[in-house]
Amino acid sequence: MIFCVEDDNGIRDLMIYTLNSAGFEAKGFPDGESFYEALSECEPELILLDIMLPGEDGISILKKLRAEGNQVPVIMATAKGTEYDKVIGLDLGADDYLAKPFGMMELVSRVKALLRRTRPMEGRELLSLGGIQMDTVQHIVLSDGKRVELTFKEYELLRKFMENPGKAFTRDQLRVSVWGDEYASETRTVDVHVGTLRTKLGRCGDYIKTVRGVGYRLEAGK
Secondary structure, eight states: OEEEEOSOHHHHHHHHHHHHHTTOOEEEESSHHHHHHHHTTOOOSEEEEESSOSSSOHHHHHHHHHHTTOOOOEEEEEETTOHHHHHHHHHTTOOEEEEESOOHHHHHHHHHHHHHHHSOOTTOOEEEETTEEEETTTTEEEETTEEEOOOHHHHHHHHHHHHSTTOOEEHHHHHHHHHOTTOOOOHHHHHHHHHHHHHHHGGGGGGEEEETTTEEEEOSOO
16 A cells, blocks of 8 residues: 655646556545544555645654654655755655656656565565674564664665675665665765664664775674
């Protein structure tokens, strides 16, 4: 199920029609109030969230979702040229963005790409390094035995490191791996997410080493 939060009735109806035609199940909501009501009954697989909404705006909704530990993938819809809103949304935990006006084929492409990256892969083993444990099926992370609540991007960064202990990655490699080829994120976004990941891991955050002139690597006990 995909939730589309968009106050323009025509755009919302077109988005739902397009997604349904592409084989997805989608529901639309004109504001945060109706969205929250539906969310209390059913958790979607992905949320398309417009920033400009009546009442509570999309940035506030996203912030509230992430603060409550809800890690459903979110694609933000921003007005063309509003780079500030785009950066704020990504830093708060949005997974992708669409600049208005966008085409319906681009919408479907972005949805498919994000779902490919976020759908859990069954049968993965428990990953462990030093004081960090990661269950890749249940999406649970423990640091020194305590559960850590991560955003989806923070989780994907940590998984990349956990699957390749000791390997140094450039910022561009991390960007492509976590955000995808089609997403032109600045390396600053990678740095911001590494910084918040370190903080949330507490003592184990020191495992993430900065490799001068390259990027980052994960190693325990050094």
